[in-house]
Every structure is written in structure tokens, then in C-alpha cells.
Amino acid sequence: xxxxxxxxxxxxxxxxxxxxxxxxxxxxxxxxxxxxxxxxxxxxxxxxxxxxxxxxxxxxxxxxxxxxxxxxxxxxxxxxxxxxxxxxxxxxxxxxxxxxxxxxxxxxxxxxxxxxxxxxxxxxxxxxxxxxxxxxxxxxxxxxxxxxxxxxxxxxxxxxxxxxxxxxxxxxxxxxxxxxxxxxxxxxxxxxxxxxxxxxxxxxxxxxxxxxxxxxxxxxxxxxxxxxxxxxxxxxxxxxxxxxxxxxxxxxxxxxxxxxxxxxxxxxxxxxxxxxxxxxxxxxxxxxxxxxxxxxxxxxxxxxxxxxxxxxxxxxxxxxxxxxxxxxxxxxxxxxxxxxxxxxxxxxxxxxxxxxxxxxxxxxxxxxxxxxxxxxxxxxxxxxxxxxxxxxxxxxxxxxxxxxxxxxxxxxxxxxxxxxxxxxxxxxxxxxxxxxxxxxxxxxxxxxxxxx
Amino acid sequence: xxxxxxxxxxxxxxxxxxxxxxxxxxxxxxxxxxxxxxxxxxxxxxxxxxxxxxxxxxxxxxxxxxxxxxxxxxxxxxxxxxxxxxxxxxxxxxxxxxxxxxxxxxxxxxxxxxxxxxxxxxxxxxxxxxxxxxxxxxxxxxxxxxxxxxxxxxxxxxxxxxxxxxxxxxxxxxxxxxxxxxxxx
Numbered sequence: 001x002x003x004x005x006x007x008x009x010x011x012x013x014x015x016x017x018x019x020x021x022x023x024x025x026x027x028x029x030x031x032x033x034x035x036x037x038x039x040x041x042x043x044x045x046x047x048x049x050x051x052x053x054x055x056x057x058x059x060x061x062x063x064x065x066x067x068x069x070x071x072x073x074x075x076x077x078x079x080x081x082x083x084x085x086x087x088x089x090x091x092x093x094x095x096x097x098x099x100x101x102x103x104x105x106x107x108x109x110x111x112x113x114x115x116x117x118x119x120x121x122x123x124x125x126x127x128x129x130x131x132x133x134x135x136x137x138x139x140x141x142x143x144x145x146x147x148x149x150x151x152x153x154x155x156x157x158x159x160x161x162x163x164x165x166x167x168x169x170x171x172x173x174x175x176x177x178x179x180x181x182x183x184x185x186x187x188x189x190x191x192x193x194x195x196x197x198x199x200x201x202x203x204x205x206x207x208x209x210x211x212x213x214x215x216x217x218x219x220x221x222x223x224x225x226x227x228x229x230x231x232x233x234x235x236x237x238x239x240x241x242x243x244x245x246x247x248x249x250x251x252x253x254x255x256x257x258x259x260x261x262x263x264x265x266x267x268x269x270x271x272x273x274x275x276x277x278x279x280x281x282x283x284x285x286x287x288x289x290x291x292x293x294x295x296x297x298x299x300x301x302x303x304x305x306x307x308x309x310x311x312x313x314x315x316x317x318x319x320x321x322x323x324x325x326x327x328x329x330x331x332x333x334x335x336x337x338x339x340x341x342x343x344x345x346x347x348x349x350x351x352x353x354x355x356x357x358x359x360x361x362x363x364x365x366x367x368x369x370x371x372x373x374x375x376x377x378x379x380x381x382x383x384x385x386x387x388x389x390x391x392x393x394x395x396x397x398x399x400x401x402x403x404x405x406x407x408x409x410x411x412x413x414x415x416x417x418x419x420x421x422x423x424x425x426x427x428x429x430x431x432x433x434x435x436x437x438x439x440x441x442x443x444x445x446x447x448x449x450x451x452x
Numbered sequence: 453x454x455x456x457x458x459x460x461x462x463x464x465x466x467x468x469x470x471x472x473x474x475x476x477x478x479x480x481x482x483x484x485x486x487x488x489x490x491x492x493x494x495x496x497x498x499x500x501x502x503x504x505x506x507x508x509x510x511x512x513x514x515x516x517x518x519x520x521x522x523x524x525x526x527x528x529x530x531x532x533x534x535x536x537x538x539x540x541x542x543x544x545x546x547x548x549x550x551x552x553x554x555x556x557x558x559x560x561x562x563x564x565x566x567x568x569x570x571x572x573x574x575x576x577x578x579x580x581x582x583x584x585x586x587x588x589x590x591x592x593x594x595x596x597x598x599x600x601x602x603x604x605x606x607x608x609x610x611x612x613x614x615x616x617x618x619x620x621x622x623x624x625x626x627x628x629x630x631x632x633x634x635x636x637x
Contacts, residue, residue, distance in 0.1 A: 092512045092626070094520075184509045184528025188628035213549035218540045319627065324528070340532055349507075349530050349633035351544055354552035357631035362590075 003029055009414040011407040014380035020410070021193040022367040026417075027315040034296055034416050035060025037151040039160050041298040041309050042066045042076055042136075044325065045144040046180040048093075052110065055093035057321070058311045059148065064136060065089050065099065066146065067110045076136035076148050077112030088133065099133075108133050143172035144179060147298075153422050163395035164244040164294065170287050171302040174275050175327035181307075182324040182339050188348045189319050192360035194297060194312040195413070197320070200356070201291050201299035202245035203405035205235065206381065208289075211359060215351035219257040232288070235400030236393055237382070241429045241436070243295030243412025245405025248302075254288040255303050258352070259341020266334050267303055271327070282392055295412055300325070305338055306346040316364055322347060379403050379410070388440040396436055468568045468577075476568050476579055476605065479614045484561035487636055492542045495636070496535075500606060500617040505533040507621035507637065522622075530633055531621065541636075552634040558588040559635055563601075575607040576617065583621075587635055595630045599623040601637065 003025045008017035020026060040059050043066045047055055054067035056079055063079035065088065079088050081101040088099045088108060098115065100107045107116030112133035120126055136148040140157040147157055158165055172179065190197070200207065209231045232252030239245050255264035275284035293299045300307040308322035324342045326335045345352045366372045382402025390397055398404040411432070419425045486495045499505070507530040508523040523529060533541075545553050565582040585597040604618035621637045 090512075091514050091517070094514060094517050182527060184511070184523035186509060186528055186530070186628075187626070188630065188632075190631045211551065214544045214547040214551075217547045217549070218544035336526060339526065339528075343529060343532060344537060347528075347530065348628055348630065351541075354632040354634045355550065358552045361631055 003417075005029070005414050005417045009410045011379070011411040011414075014378065014383055014403070014407060016377045016379050016410060017373075018367055018375065018377055019373055020413070021195060021364065022315050022373060024315055027312070029417050030312070031060045031062075034413070035062070035312065037149060037154060037422070038296055038416065039138075039140070039147040039149050039154065039157050039294075040296075041294070042139075042146045042148045043074075044146065044179070044181050044307075044323070045141070046328075047323075048074070050095065052095040052097060053093070054089070054096055054110070056089050056091065057309075058319075059136070059150065060312060063087060064148070065112070065133075066148075067096070069110055074139060074141070074146055075111040076139060076146075077108075077132075078134040078136075080133065081106050081108075082114065082131045082133065111135075143169075145172060151422065155422060155426060160242060161244065161294070162240055162242050163238070164240045164242065164246075166283075166394050167238055167246050168244075168292065168294065169279060170283050170290065171292065171300055171325075174279060174284075174302070175271065175329060176274055176278070177327065177329040179305075179325040180328045182326060182335065186322040186347045187319060189313070189317055190357045190360060191317050192357075192364040193315055194310045194318045195409075196360040196363060197310045197318060197356075198293050198295075198297050198299065199406050199409055201301075202243075202293035202295075202409045203237065203239070203247065203403055205237070205247045205249075205289075205291065205400045207359075211355050212352050214355065215345065216257065218351045219345065221256065221261070235288075236286075236391075237398045237400045237402045237405055238393065239396050239398070239405035239408035240295075241396075241408060241412070241433045243409050243416075244293065245408055246290060246292040247400045247402075247405065248286060248290035249288040249400060250286045252288060258345040259304055259338055262334065262337040263303070263341060266330065266337075293409070295409065301346065304342055304346060306342050379406050386436070386440055388437055396440070464569065466569060468570065472577075473566070473568055476577065476614075477566050479605065479612065480563045480566065480579070480581060482612060483616075484563060487561050488559050490556060492545060492636075496539060496542055497611055498614070498616055499535055499538055500615040501535050502617060503533070503535045503538065503619075504617075505531055505538060505619045505621075507531040507623060507633075510623065510626050512626040530623070530628070531637075545634075550634070552632050555590060557635050560586045561637075562586075565600075571604070577605050579603045579605050583637065585635065585637060587630075597623060597625075597630070597637070599637075 005026060008020050042057055043055055048068045051068055051070045054065055056063060056065055064076050065079045066074060066076040069075055081088050083104055083106050086101050086103040088101055098107045098109060105118045109115050112135055114128040114132045117126060137152045138149040138154055140147050142157055232249040234251045235249035237247035255267055272284060287302055290302045297310040305325050306322055307325045308320055311319040313319055324339055326338045344350055347353055382398045382404050385398045385402055386404060387397050415425050415428050483498055509528045509530060511521055513521050544550050562584040563581045567580045569578040571578055580602050582600050587595045600622040602620040603616055606615050606617045608615050
């Protein structure tokens with residue numbers, strides 16, 4: 001193994017080496033072992049609804065094409081011609097029958113099968129079936145969200161989610177008729193490591209009151225009593241042994257600030273019965289200002305509905321691709337209120353988003369220094385506050401102002417980078433889960449109170 | 453009413469009076485100076501109460517798909533603002549906690565290729581220009597935004613005599629090569 005990352009990540013003590021954010025060798029290992037093996041978000045059904053619809057995206061730094069087949073299924077394959085390695089498709093998306101390489105004209109169908117080779121008779125014994133584009137061997141559709149993995153041996157997506165599925169359903173399964181993507185996508189670059197963004201959406205409620213103070217002022221309704229303007233206290237964080245995480249408040253007005261009062265009405269009143277029927281009371285009513293990340297790079301904010309992927313571009317840059325997902329059955333004026341409200345808060349010109357980029361870039365610049373790279377970082381917030389299956393929240397929880405889910409994220413990152421197989425990775429996950437359970441039951445008892 | 457970029461229009465090289473061309477250009481230069489000197493409250497006074505300020509996202513599409521190049525009126529935009537939301541953006545900058553603009557950007561707004569087109573309303577003119585917005589931040593960050601603007605300028609009795617009623621901003625990038633858009637176009 002080229003680099004041993006395990007000494008850099010001591011999550012028992014909550015101590016992290018910042019080398020994980022800037023080392024080129026570690027990044028190459030991430031491309032191979034993490035982005036080359038994990039479940040990665042590719043597209044939502046409504047982004048490619050009709051036969052022949054396709055979009056181009058990335059799995060790590062690998063370009064891929066995902067296309068709707070004539071039978072309604074979906075296929076994904078490496079966006080690379082098998083002849084000289086040329087990028088097969090050079091646009092964001094469209095509708096197509098054949099992907100024809102612009103170099104020498106090799107043609108591929110919607111599933112990536114090689115169907116045309118100019119001057120084929122000059123290739124001795126050419127068997128086109130052996131020269132198709134490299135297919136993404138595993139694809140799964142979870143409530144309309146399509147995920148892919150390069151590793152045929154990866155566990156099913158629901159096994160990969162574990163307890164996270166119960167939480168994630170707050171976003172993907174709240175509404176009859178499901179979600180749909182607003183047309184268009186925000187794409188932009190931030191000169192920072194992808195893990196700053198992914199970790200923040202996994203685990204970081206506490207940055208909001210400092211990083212986003214200006215956003216609360218900008219979003220505040222004109223008649224709002226500023227004395228009420230403090231952050232809610234009562235909230236829960238969830239950490240998965242599989243590296244996923246989320247956090248949310250269980251009290252306080254949130255949606256009326258962002259995306260706005262129209263969405264607050266729709267979410268908290270007009271569709272509350274629908275949500276209760278689908279999810280039960282706890283998940284229909286809680287989850288205010290929720291932040292989520294599905295390991296490694298798929299993030300979303302239920303209620304605000306921004307949904308994004310952090311594509312790595314080397315250790316020092318990311319490309320953010322962000323969509324707004326709205327309930328398919330919502331009235332047009334509600335969809336429009338979401339489009340506008342989310343754009344003004346979570347997009348490159350958004351009140352919240354602007355300041356996140358500022359923070360992450362300045363960390364990355366600091367890590368040019370030798371002392372800076374050797375400085376140990378503190379990831380200890382909320383240690384000892386863990387609960388198990390508390391208050392009806394499955395799995396390991398804590399108060400929302402904790403870094404427990406960040407510790408879970410970096411532990412999983414270390415496992416995925418240092419272990420050979422999914423069997424080994426999942427054995428470590430189960431071992432850690434058992435150890436946590438024994439410790440928590442001993443210290444806190446089972447079914448303690450979450451979030452306080 | 454949202455603006456679309458795909459409205460068909462007759463080509464025109466209409467001549468307007470040199471005095472009008474001069475007056476419009478002087479207004480655009482004045483506005484650029486107000487922005488570059490960070491006089492944002494004064495800038496808000498140049499925005500009409502019925503303002504629509506719009507920067508659509510842009511796709512990297514094949515030539516046959518150029519009708520879909522720009523996001524539509526109900527699709528993803530970087531800005532899709534009215535007067536109230538612009539007031540809030542300035543309020544954010546003034547909050548003392550807007551880290552993306554504190555320390556503030558050093559900007560220079562340059563406009564050229566100015567064309568003045570009469571509309572059906574005598575006091576309103578469609579004004580098109582090319583812009584180059586240079587931004588320097590912190591020790592050595594630099595970003596350069598280039599594109600076109602289509603403004604609807606309205607002659608008014610007070611202030612400096614003109615207001616911006618509509619601004620459509622075209623950015624000549626598909627993937628935004630910047631960590632944020634914390635400056636105004």
C-alpha cells in the first residue's frame with residue numbers, strides 16, 4: 001500500500017492530521033479505493049426522464065455517461081472511447097441514439113456497447129462485444145435517486161446506508177409522488193479539499209451561528225423580533241458506522257427564514273398529514289434545518305432542498321454540482337418559491353453558501369505550510385455524549401452541536417482507504433458498531449434521551 | 453415577468469441621437485464607479501422598485517441544442533432578484549459578519565459595446581453592453597467575470613435621472629470558475 005492513512009486519523013481520541021486534506025498520494029488512493037469503490041450519486045430519474053435522455057457526470061475524476069434506455073432502465077459507463085481514450089461525449093447532456101467518438105468515429109449505443117468501428121475490416125479478429133465502454137457494474141435506484149459503484153462486490157445500497165436509510169427517507173420519501181429536479185444545475189469550483197464540504201454536511205451544525213451570521217440577518221423577515229433570533233438548542237446528530245451523518249433541530253422556526261414563509265406553510269402545515277402518513281410523527285415534525293451527507297460526497301438539506309455532489313478535482317479543488325429537488329405534486333407557485341428561496345441561500349450567490357467557500361479555501365491555503373500540515377486538529381466536540389437508539393432515533397445519536405458524525409466520517413474514510421475488500425471494511429464497521437453498543441449501554445443505558 | 457433569452461428579434465443597427473448615447477454611457481460609468489467604491493446604498497437607489505435582476509445558468513450543449521443553452525425563467529439561476537432581495541443582499545454585506553466580503557473585494561466594473569435601443573415606451577431604453585468585472589480579494593485571489601448585460605433603463609425625474617428596471621446578465625462560463633458570487637454585476 002502506497003500510503004498508510006491510519007496513523008493520521010485517531011477518532012478514539014478525536015485527533016486528525018490535516019495531511020488528509022492536501023497530500024497528493026492520499027488523493028490518488030482516494031480516487032482508486034474510495035471513489036473507485038463507494039456508492040456515488042449519478043442522477044435523479046427526473047433529470048433523464050425519456051428514452052435516449054442522457055447526462056454526463058463524474059465518479060471521482062472519472063467522467064461517466066448515464067443514459068435512459070429504450071426499455072426505461074438506466075445504464076452508466078465510462079465516458080472514454082476504447083480506441084484512443086478520447087472523451088466520448090463533450091456536452092452536459094441531451095438526447096441521443098449513438099455516442100460517436102469525434103476522433104476516429106467509434107460509435108457506442110445508449111448502454112455503452114460498441115456498435116460501429118470505421119474500417120473495421122482492418123482490425124484483425126475485432127470482437128466488438130469486448131470493446132464496449134467500461135460499464136458501471138452496479139447501479140441502484142433509491143426513491144428516484146440513482147447511485148453507481150465501480151465495485152461489483154459492494155453491498156446493496158440499503159445495506160450501505162444501514163440506519164441512515166431511516167433518516168434519509170425524511171428527504172427522499174416525504175411526499176406522495178416523490179421529488180423532481182428543477183431544471184438546470186449550479187456548477188462552480190472551490191479551491192478546497194472535498195472532505196471539508198462533505199464533513200460539514202455530515203456533522204456540522206455548530207458552524208452556522210458563526211459562519212452564517214450575516215445570512216440570518218439577510219433572511220430575517222422585516223417584522224421579526226431580533227431577540228428571538230438565536231439558534232435553537234434542542235437537536236439531534238446521527239452518526240453511522242458507515243460514515244454517513246446528519247443533524248437537525250427539533251424545535252424553533254427555521255423554514256420561515258429560508259427558503260421562506262411560503263415553504264414553511266407548505267412543509268409544516270399543508271403537507272404535514274401526508275408526511276405523517278408516510279413517515280410517522282417524529283420524522284414528519286422534527287428535522288428542522290437538517291444537514292445530511294451520504295458517504296462520501298452526496299449532500300442535501302431537507303426543507304431547503306438543495307442537493308449536491310462534491311466532485312474532487314485533485315486534493316486542492318472541488319467542483320460543486322447543486323440541484324433543487326421539489327415535490328413533484330407541489331403547486332407551481334410552491335416549486336417557484338423553492339427555486340428562488342434556495343438560490344438566494346444555497347447557491348454561489350446565496351447568503352449562506354458564499355461564506356462556506358471563504359472558510360474552506362482559507363484552510364486549504366494555510367495547509368501549504370509545513371508546520372500547518374503537521375499541526376494536529378481537534379475533532380472532539382460531543383465526545384461522551386453518544387446515545388444509542390434514544391428517543392426513537394435509531395443508531396448512534398448525540399446533541400446536534402457535536403462532531404460525532406465527523407469522527408464516524410473520518411473513521412470510515414480511513415477504513416475504506418486502508419482495507420482491501422468490502423468484506424473487510426464491513427467487518428470493521430460491524431466490530432465498531434458492537435463496541436459502541438456495549439459501551440453506550442454500559443454508560444448511558446439504552447433508549448436514553450436524545451438531543452439534550 | 454421573467455425575461456427569456458430566446459425571444460426572436462429583428463436585427464437592428466438603429467441610430468439614436470448622440471446625446472442620448474452619451475447620456476446612457478455616462479450613467480453606466482457612474483453606476484460602475486458607485487459599485488467599485490462600494491457605495492451600495494447609493495447603488496440601491498439606482499434600482500427601480502419593479503426591478504428584475506437575472507443571471508441564468510448556462511449549459512455546455514451541442515450546437516443543435518443551443519435553444520437549451522440558457523436556463524429558462526423557471527430553472528436554475530445565479531441571480532433572480534427583485535428590489536427587496538437586493539436590499540437584503542446589501543444588508544448582508546453591512547452586517548459585519550459577511551466573511552465572503554469582509555475584507556471586501558476590490559472590484560473594477562468595465563463596460564463597453566454599448567448599444568441603446570428604443571422601446572415602445574418613450575422613457576425606457578434597452579441598453580446592451582459587454583462587461584468585464586475584475587475582482588481581487590484577500591492577499592492574492594483574482595477572478596475575472598466576462599459577459600454581456602441587457603438592461604432596461606428608465607428615465608426618471610429624481611436622483612441621477614435614470615433607473616435600472618431590468619438587468620439580464622449573461623456570464624460567459626458554463627461552470628462558474630469562482631468560489632462564490634458575492635459581488636454585483
